Amino acid sequence: MDSRMSNALSRELGDALRRARYESELKFGDLVEELGWSAGKISKLERGTRGTSAVDIARYVGHLRADQSTYDHIMSLAEESSTGHLVREHELAVPDALRALLLHEQTARVIWSYQILMVPGLLQTADYARELIGTTNGEHRVIERMARQEIFNKPRAPWGRFFIHEAALMRAVGCPQVMYEQMLQLLFRGGVRLVTFAAALPASLNSAFSFMTFDDHPPVSYLDGGPVALFSDEFETTNRFRQCCNDLDLVALSEEESRLVFAKWADRYDRLREEQSAPGGEAVA
Template sequence: MTGEIPRKEIMETEGKSPAVRLSNAHSRELGEVIRRIRRAVEMPAPKVTEALGWSLGKLSKLEKGTRGTSAVDIAALLGFCRADKTARDHVLSITAEPDTGSFLRTHHQRPDTLTALSVHEEIAETITAYDPVTVPDLAQTEDYALALTGDPDLVTARRNRQRLLQHQSGPRVVFYVHEMALRLAVGDPKVMRDQLLHLLLMCEWPHTTLRVVPLAVGLHAYLRHPYTLLTFEAPNKPLVYTETDVATAFHDNPDAVAAYRQKMRHLDTAALDAEQTRRKLSWWTGLYDRKAA
């Protein structure tokens, strides 16, 4: 993992002495939402800054999450971009949130559409994911995801997220797959066979590692819930997210991240190694292949 080295950036705060500010998960989400609103109406950055009397640097830092600004400034920006009420309410609700190092985003059973998720996966250096009962989202085939969710739009969004794994410059990824996810059939045997074949292929991908957590390890606290850890280029802090049916919680609070790192260390100890994982996946693939015949 990369070290966390504080980087000092000067806030451009009119009328106030300079202050130190570091990008975090909350500010990056806010900046990305604002950037998407501006680009959706094809409003060039120079036109916005000229109209608002801002520097290009101020807008750039705001959209990257490396500076703060007032709610009045953000409202002026949204007004100039003619954002609709839904977009305005969304941005202003994020702006008004206390920055505690943890925040919750409701997703109405479509977590793949969350801005806070996509913006951080796109810049992650590493992604480590665990799920106790299903194959992790980024490792799912389309048929498996559809059988699991019944939502074609969600499947499309999930497929779009997965594209980053194929890039040469994409993140290094580790998937911990519990053997229960291999045992619990999602869809028919053909769906499961193809899903497990996909996992076997992923074992050969250069930036991807799969580790099966065997049923024999029993039930422990660190195995009960799904979680994903993302790390970034220093000095950005790691981020953990955990998903429920209706909301996803994001944490870059150091104490919360440390707790999940400890869980990951337990997972690393409990999981099969690479060759054992291939053998386990091959065995289950053969079983579903016979059932699909």
């Protein structure tokens, strides 16, 4: 097959192939020779810009001598139909290990994120994330969430445009100390804007979402529905989410106005934590 525009599924498959090759002992040149394919064909497969048959994918993985779980995972991707929508299961409240999510966040040029009842995962402090995730999921899940945020430290970092509804500031996650530190994180982080209770919201903003744009392929929308995540790069769907982003721009406070509100909430949680730590004191939200 000739080169093509990649999609979310082909990129996830290509990422799985590339990771399997890195984990094998087979060198790239040896794989080219054993398969009898060109280096360009393998590179395009691993970038998701070229399609091939499931039989060829099975040959590729077989030459890597991958274990059974790796083979089964890759073949499930190779045999999945491309509909423009990907559904991926994950542990409740912890999508941080989803390869489809990590792959797209790491390669995005702009990440739009809108959250209503919580601070976006890419902006959470470790303590705030720990309270949301819960101890049953283990500390490694908190570490995974913090690792996701490292995308903003790379040389060509994505531009984050974060929109948070005021309800998320009122929702106490953990103790006042946790909320105080989280408010400071929002206060000093650029690209964060607040959607207040006073804003008249269009129907498009009744649900949280993320929308990512890229330099070399069409945008991808992401919805987290508890234990299930939905990715979409279907044209009509992503156009609707692009409009949602335009709606956010219209109703949200400016960054400067938002900082003033974050500062007020930081001050409120600061007073609550002081009351809580005073002898005989008990914080009341």
